[in-house]
Amino acid sequence: MAQALHLPDFLGLKRSRQDRASNRRQWSEVKSLQSPAWLREIYDRISDLKKLEHNWDSYGALPVADGAISSIRVLLSNLDIDDMPTPHVAPLPDGGVGLHWRVGSRDLEIEVEPNGAAHYLQTIVGGESISGDPTEAQNALDWVLGK
Amino acid sequence: MHQTHHDAEDIGDDDLLLRRITPSLHAAAQPDGTRILIGFAFRERTHEFSMYVAKEVTHEKILSCGFETQEIVEVRAGDVRQLGYMIVRDPDECDNSHVFAKALAHKTRGQIEKDCKALAEIVNSRRQPRG
Numbered sequence: 419m420a421q422a423l424h425l426p427d428f429l430g431l432k433r434s435r436q437d438r439a440s441n442r443r444q445w446s447e448v449k450s451l452q453s454p455a456w457l458r459e460i461y462d463r464i465s466d467l468k469k470l471e472h473n474w475d476s477y478g479a480l481p482v483a484d485g486a487i488s489s490i491r492v493l494l495s496n497l498d499i500d501d502m503p504t505p506h507v508a509p510l511p512d513g514g515v516g517l518h519w520r521v522g523s524r525d526l527e528i529e530v531e532p533n534g535a536a537h538y539l540q541t542i543v544g545g546e547s548i549s550g551d552p553t554e555a556q557n558a559l560d561w562v563l564g565k
Numbered sequence: 566m567h568q569t570h571h572d573a574e575d576i577g578d579d580d581l582l583l584r585r586i587t588p589s590l591h592a593a594a595q596p597d598g599t600r601i602l603i604g605f606a607f608r609e610r611t612h613e614f615s616m617y618v619a620k621e622v623t624h625e626k627i628l629s630c631g632f633e634t635q636e637i638v639e640v641r642a643g644d645v646r647q648l649g650y651m652i653v654r655d656p657d658e659c660d661n662s663h664v665f666a667k668a669l670a671h672k673t674r675g676q677i678e679k680d681c682k683a684l685a686e687i688v689n690s691r692r693q694p695r696g
Binding site for chain 1: 594595678
């Protein structure tokens with residue numbers, strides 16, 4: 419006589435519908451690794467900055483610091499950038515890394531220092547500049563898009 | 566050792582100052598195909614950015630001291646002074662026309678960032694760097 423095979427609930431298959439709904443509320447939205455399309459390319463460009471040697475700007479610049487590279491990757495991964503155009507990636511002479519966006523007359527530079535400290539500068543072209551810290555970076559990105 | 570710097574009075578506000586930049590790193594491509602200089606192009610480790618006095622040297626000489634991938638951008642001495650800097654003569658191994666911009670009073674990193682951005686926008690308003 420056939421018997422039902424009893425499997426342990428390794429995968430939590432027996433969780434109730436109510437539990438699954440609860441989990442959906444607890445976890446943030448899943449982001450695709452492919453989104454946005456430029457992100458992987460930008461990560462590669464950031465990594466390429468490590469190839470720059472001392473004096474890469476002919477004015478005595480330092481090589482880009484590992485701490486700046488890892489910090490700007492973390493920063494990017496924590497921002498909602500799905501709608502953003504591709505930023506320009508630039509090294510900084512003290513070993514930091516910068517990102518630059520311009521949409522119309524709205525301009526944003528985010529920079530990460532060699533020690534990982536980050537800040538940004540938002541500018542209306544032909545007008546004033548405002549600087550801020552990374553806790554406001556998402557607002558600055560939204561501002562560039564005119565949101 | 567404390568060193569006193571002086572604004573070079575023989576460099577007039579209308580005199581052009583030359584700076585080497587690396588377009589592939591510091592000129593950002595725009596959707597319309599143009600490239601704009603970004604503020605990072607004026608940044609330096611020391612926060613005192615180097616330039617050369619145009620009336621005293623050729624572009625070729627300045628480029629010969631850098632890399633093949635570099636080109637020259639120009640700003641007026643008056644533009645730099647208006648942002649709160651003096652133009653200090655500092656002959657270097659490349660040319661005697663070398664100067665650097667020194668802040669008249671202490672500036673934070675953020676203030677220097679804004680100043681460099683302002684200089685880049687002055688360059689952008691006068692020319693479109695090739696990249």
